[in-house]
Amino acid sequence: MLLIDNDGVSLRNTRYGDVYRSVSGCLQESEWVFVEPAWQMIERLASHGRTQFHVLELGFGLGFNLSVFLDRWLKRAKPSWRCYVQSIELHPLGLDEYRRAWAAVAGPPATELVERWLHCFDADGAYALPGIHRYALHSNFWFDFFVADVSKALKRLHTSFDIVFLDGFSEAANPSMWRSEVFRDLRRHLYEGALLLSYASAKSLRDRLSALEFDVSREPGFPPKRFRLEARYRPYRRIKPFCPKPAVEDLMIIGAGLAGQCMALAARARGIQGVLIDAKLQQDCDSQAHLPAFLEHLHCSPDDNEMARLSRAALLSSYRLGSAQGSQGLSPLVSCRLQLLYRSEARAEWAKRLNALLAHSEASFNPWPALFQVLDEYRLCLPRSRAMALPNQLAFPQRQAFVARLDLHDGRWQAFDESGQLIASAATMVLTSPQALVKLGFNHAMPLQRKPGVSLLIDISSVDPLHPVWQIKSILADQQHVLRLAAPDRLLVGSLYGEPNDIEARSSLLDALQALLAMDASLFDVLSNAPSVLWRGVRFNAPDHLPMIGAIADRHQVGEQWERLRKNARLPMPRLEQAYTLTALGARGALWAPFGAEILLDMMQSIPCPLEADLLAAIDPARGLIRAMRRGEPLSGTIGHL
Numbered sequence: 001m002l003l004i005d006n007d008g009v010s011l012r013n014t015r016y017g018d019v020y021r022s023v024s025g026c027l028q029e030s031e032w033v034f035v036e037p038a039w040q041m042i043e044r045l046a047s048h049g050r051t052q053f054h055v056l057e058l059g060f061g062l063g064f065n066l067s068v069f070l071d072r073w074l075k076r077a078k079p080s081w082r083c084y085v086q087s088i089e090l091h092p093l094g095l096d097e098y099r100r101a102w103a104a105v106a107g108p109p110a111t112e113l114v115e116r117w118l119h120c121f122d123a124d125g126a127y128a129l130p131g132i133h134r135y136a137l138h139s140n141f142w143f144d145f146f147v148a149d150v151s152k153a154l155k156r157l158h159t160s161f162d163i164v165f166l167d168g169f170s171e172a173a174n175p176s177m178w179r180s181e182v183f184r185d186l187r188r189h190l191y192e193g194a195l196l197l198s199y200a201s202a203k204s205l206r207d208r209l210s211a212l213e214f215d216v217s218r219e220p221g222f223p224p225k226r227f228r229l230e231a232r233y234r235p236y237r238r239i240k241p242f243c244p245k246p247a248v249e250d251l252m253i254i255g256a257g258l259a260g261q262c263m264a265l266a267a268r269a270r271g272i273q274g275v276l277i278d279a280k281l282q283q284d285c286d287s288q289a290h291l292p293a294f295l296e297h298l299h300c301s302p303d304d305n306e307m308a309r310l311s312r313a314a315l316l317s318s319y320r321l322g323s324a325q326g327s328q329g330l331s332p333l334v335s336c337r338l339q340l341l342y343r344s345e346a347r348a349e350w351a352k353r354l355n356a357l358l359a360h361s362e363a364s365f366n367p368w369p370a371l372f373q374v375l376d377e378y379r380l381c382l383p384r385s386r387a388m389a390l391p392n393q394l395a396f397p398q399r400q401a402f403v404a405r406l407d408l409h410d411g412r413w414q415a416f417d418e419s420g421q422l423i424a425s426a427a428t429m430v431l432t433s434p435q436a437l438v439k440l441g442f443n444h445a446m447p448l449q450r451k452p453g454v455s456l457l458i459d460i461s462s463v464d465p466l467h468p469v470w471q472i473k474s475i476l477a478d479q480q481h482v483l484r485l486a487a488p489d490r491l492l493v494g495s496l497y498g499e500p501n502d503i504e505a506r507s508s509l510l511d512a513l514q515a516l517l518a519m520d521a522s523l524f525d526v527l528s529n530a531p532s533v534l535w536r537g538v539r540f541n542a543p544d545h546l547p548m549i550g551a552i553a554d555r556h557q558v559g560e561q562w563e564r565l566r567k568n569a570r571l572p573m574p575r576l577e578q579a580y581t582l583t584a585l586g587a588r589g590a591l592w593a594p595f596g597a598e599i600l601l602d603m604m605q606s607i608p609c610p611l612e613a614d615l616l617a618a619i620d621p622a623r624g625l626i627r628a629m630r631r632g633e634p635l636s637g638t639i640g641h642l
């Protein structure tokens, strides 16, 4: 897709038949048209007390603007400032194409500029999958690479911006980027006075922007262009200004299971202190408190529904964090491929969906094999799967107590036990227990489903070293799965739904194991006669099977405003002060818990979340209330239960 003209003069995109930039002067053009005016805007905002800045780019291209802007940021930003840049791109290039383009630009200084972001892009091409990919390029600089069509992306953004770079090829080559509808959608994501910048300044464009409440001006352009464009958004109605939340002082997490522990780990990694409260003693004291391994990615699917998009976002986020700084929650126990052995009709369904994806891609290469590879007619491989375990030590100290009541007093959450004794208090609170969410009265219109289950752990430490069990290197899965764990050597066979008695559970799981391993009877007998234990647990699900991640609704305020809220879907749902939940993880705790923790911390710290608005709404703990309201139900019917 990328073509460097023979004379080495320009970088051309063959899909659009237009040039990105001329080779000489491309970085200076970025500086002149976008970065310098953007920087002046940032300094102006800073002089009015702002310390956080949001920049949006339509058309990432070769990342010239990002590179030059980041360079300026690293040299000139004050330590207390924070920047969030999102860039939308429909046609990501391959890593080699980015490198080739930058090599044509200039020598070592250019390499340094591009590698600041390019080295973060996944080597297997997963950065080019549809959706938002977040990269922390510096401690105070986040970059979201949003792979999507601009017109769709602008409908799904959930944050507002101070500065916008309009950089989508010429209107003649790419009219879709310059339509009034694009600017109309863009307006919904702008702060008052937001600055639009572009090299394009044709009269028709200026007229369209003026009609949409922009003050437009032409400024001297980068030669050979005579002009560049600056447009400021000056709407007639007032828009809510950027208003960051106060810094999180301390955190109280109720429930120290998988979700609570991931929350504490992620918070500690961001320098936040706190306490974990759980009635049961947890991991660092009791090795039997949890399953020894949680599989991640078992349910990832290639579809484009909310569940599939969220699963991909969670999976990619945890890999990115895992590779950048060590996992924010679970520690990788076995990083391995997961082979799905489809002996059923599901196989044909999967094959159809995958073939469709593998045949077509918007990127200049196909990024889908990074997540799904067809091995043969019977086997599918999910290369990024892994088995994870909770670390041996809790990230926050634990108070062993049962929380019976929560109060907000003088801006601090207080937790009390059944005898009314204060257990702990903190400015911010996260509920990570489904039972506690319900019992304490914070679950609304979301009846949680309780799904018990059981797994089998087989001790293989005394199995002959020549036995084929030692050859198991990936997770094998069909309806059930098997995984070999080391230190101590065990097989984890999981998992059944329901509450079969011990004899039934052991027999079903051994049958599943035999089907997965397809071993001779005598070899299999060695495993089925080895010592084993059953592990039982409960999965809690929302009816839509999506997790509950976000700020908790203020039921009292919602009640007072019920009629108003019902009539106007645009009004924000009232939320409790500094109260969040991360729960209803169902059978995907390993996928949702570390991801949910990052989402909640972003919300607490006023950092835009790396999710599209419809996905944030899909996991909103208040979605049950919102739906009840839309259906015209009375508030009285909205108490959630188990």
Ligand SMILES: Cc1cc2nc3c(=O)[nH]c(=O)nc-3n(C[C@H](O)[C@H](O)[C@H](O)COP(=O)(O)OP(=O)(O)OC[C@H]3O[C@@H](n4cnc5c(N)ncnc54)[C@H](O)[C@@H]3O)c2cc1C
Binding pocket: 254, 255, 256, 257, 258, 259, 260, 277, 278, 279, 280, 291, 293, 294, 295, 296, 401, 402, 403, 404, 432, 433, 434, 435, 436, 439, 452, 453, 454, 455, 494, 495, 496, 535, 536, 537, 538, 539, 582, 583, 584, 585, 586, 587, 588, 589, 590, 591
């Ligand atoms: C058999 C089986 C196999 C599974 N396999 C996998 C897998 O391979 N991969 C995967 O991703 N997921 C798997 N899961 C799902 C996963 O185990 C769950 O999603 C996850 O454990 C849920 O964690 P949690 O922290 O939300 O809840 P919990 O682990 O239930 O933690 C909640 C904690 O809150 C505490 N608590 C409750 N009420 C109060 C209160 N009032 N005060 C104080 N403390 C309170 C409880 O003591 C508990 O420790 C499996 C589940 C089962 C049952």
Ligand SMILES: C[S@@+](CC[C@H](N)C(=O)[O-])C[C@H]1O[C@@H](n2cnc3c(N)ncnc32)[C@H](O)[C@@H]1O
Binding pocket: 019, 020, 030, 057, 058, 059, 060, 061, 062, 063, 064, 065, 066, 088, 089, 090, 091, 148, 149, 150, 151, 167, 168, 169, 174, 176, 177
């Ligand atoms: C001129 S380039 C952008 C240059 C870039 N800003 C830089 O600094 O290198 C325009 C980009 O817009 C992308 N693009 C074109 N139409 C698009 C659309 N409808 N949605 C998203 N991106 C689009 C193209 O693939 C191309 O990469």
